[in-house]
Every structure is written in C-alpha cells, then in structure tokens.
Amino acid sequence: MAASSVGVLPSMSARHEPGAAPAGEGRSKAAKARAYTLLSDEDLLSMIGADDAEAFQALVERHADRAYAIAFRFLRNATDAEDVVQDALLKVWTSGCKWESGRARFSTWLYRVITNRCIDLKRRPTSEAIDVVPEVASEAPSQVNEILRMEASSRLERAIAELPEQQKTALLFSYYENLSNAEIAEIMETTVSAVESLLKRGRQHLRAVLQREGADMLNSLKND
Template structure:
C-alpha cells in the first residue's frame, strides 16, 4: 500500500501527465511497471512479449491521461491491470497454435557443455565490444539490458529524462551493432 511519502496519488499524477509533466508520468511508470510486468510475464510466459505489452500500455496511459476521470468507477491501478491483461490475452489469441499431436517431444532444455562454451564466448565478445562504447552509452546499456533496470529507473540513476535515456539506449545499441559488425558479427542476436 502506498504511503504519503511515496508522493502524490495516481489521480494527481494522471492530471500532471495530461498536462505533459514527464516526471508525473515517470512516477506512474515506476510505481506500476513492475507489477504489470509480473502479470504480463505470468500470462504470456515470455519476458520479451511482456515488456512490449507493458510499454504499449503505458503509451496508452500517456495518450489517454487527459480523458481520465478521477471520480470514475475504478481506481487507476485496477484499470491498468485490466488493460495489461486484455493486451496479453489479445497477444495470445494472435499467436499461432500447433495441434498437440504435431508438437512432438519436448526438448531437453539443460545446456550442453558446447552451449555453455558458446555462451561464455558470446559474453567475452560482448564485454570486448561494450568496452569500446562511449562511457554514457556503456553505462546506460549495462544498467538497462544487463542489469535489468527499467528505462525509467536507468534514467533516474543517470539523472536523465526518460526520453533522453531512451535515446541514449538506442544510440548505444546502434553503436554496439557497428562495433560488432567490425568484429565480423552481424548483430546483437549473435552475441546476446
């Protein structure tokens, strides 16, 4: 449960968001993104898809904030859970399903010694490439992608706005791809 030290309530933050206050929006995201990610990951069983659903949901929050009615029927958090759940269910409906008899045997998911060696080599290559990044890009990528810190939290840690942090992350990934290409690796997917 939120305490007064946590800052303004969700309704006040939505009013600020509707007025274009990025800090109010960032506060909403920081307050609610983790439980939304947990919900989405449980429903989808996939961290990547869950992250996309939560990002899309917060884009809806940003765009609909001016239409939010504080005296409405539901609390913001309740509405948010519903939107995330519906987005997850929609995504699951769009995923192609194979008939059970066509699936076959489940693969053994324990990594072989070859898989572990390859993972270790990928990690070494990535560390070498990351060392060539400008310091701010290296820090942002390390926090967000490898430290699993949310973009809003990374922005806070780096004392940047969310949009500036996201731009820094995008530039960092682009630069990292170029460095890896120079090493003969065709993309982040080859090492991540």
C-alpha cells in the first residue's frame, strides 16, 4: 500500500497557489525532499512540532506501509486498517504524540498505538472479511503452485486469528515483522520472558489449530 493511500498525505499537500513552478524551484523542492529522508525520526518529530508539513510527509512515507501491514494483519479489513493508521499518524500532526525521546523509538510508540487501537476494534462486532480468490487462466504448474502457496498462507493467517489476543500479537510481530523479543516486549509493555512464554504457547496453540483444520478438510473430502 502506498503511503498516500492511507489518506494522510493529501491533507498535507503544499500550500501554494496553483500554476507551474519554475524549473529551478522544482529542483530545489526535490533536493529538500531528499534531505528530509536523511533525517532521523527524532529530528523529523522536532520539526513537526514546529508545524513543518514536509517533515510530517517524510515521516508518513517512512512508516505508513509497515504500519498498514501490521493493522491489516490484525483486522483483516483494508478500510479499518487504513483508518487506524490514519488516526495514529494524524495524532502526530494535530496534537503531538506521547513518544518521548530517549525512552523508545518512534516506531515502537507507533506500533503500540496501532496494536492497542486494533485490539479495541476487534472487540466490536464487525462484518466478516471476504477472502479474494484469484482467477486462473490455466493450470500451469507455476500458477497452481502460487495458488497452493496463497492457500497455505491464508490458512496460517486464519489460524493466527483464532489465537488469544496476546499470543496473536506476539506471533504477528515475531513472524511477520521479524522483531526481536525485546522489541516485542517494549511494544506490548511487558517483559522479555513474558513474550517468550506467549510465543511458546502461541506456537503450540497454532499447531493445534492447523492440525484440527487439516483434519476437518480431510473429513470434508471423505464425505463428498
């Protein structure tokens, strides 16, 4: 998902009168935009505190895709995931975030906000997400293998969705985001040993869910 699709960037567009900018001005803006990409999150946040819209845009472009991926894996709903990310990022612009320099990375704060918001949304009744099945023009081996791979991935995600919330959170950050146990503990505001326990119990639970689903599929085939 492109960062702009989150819906944050359009509202932060440049505040200039319409009309083509001179070539020199365009090059200057491009150079300035590149310079922003070299700044740390901490530097960008300081500039955002001074109402620097371009610093905000740079921060959004840096974090929006990964933030959306996390939200979508929790919610399995594109619209809800976009709303969660937009709300979290707009909070940075409109009221300043509660992230404190020296205590945690900005990404840790952002993932914590998104995780908590997703958990809140999951507690509300929602419409069931619909899996999109790709159309296949032929049964070429490469296409069949891709469908099998997608089905295996879909089964895994459905199984993870059945886990208790804390186990699911730890597994999502470990499996999909490749975060260390220490990073996961910081996001979840718990200890490393607690994360290790959640991952162990989560894997055991996940294995049982997948084995049960496999047995159900076999029984269904036998009854056909």
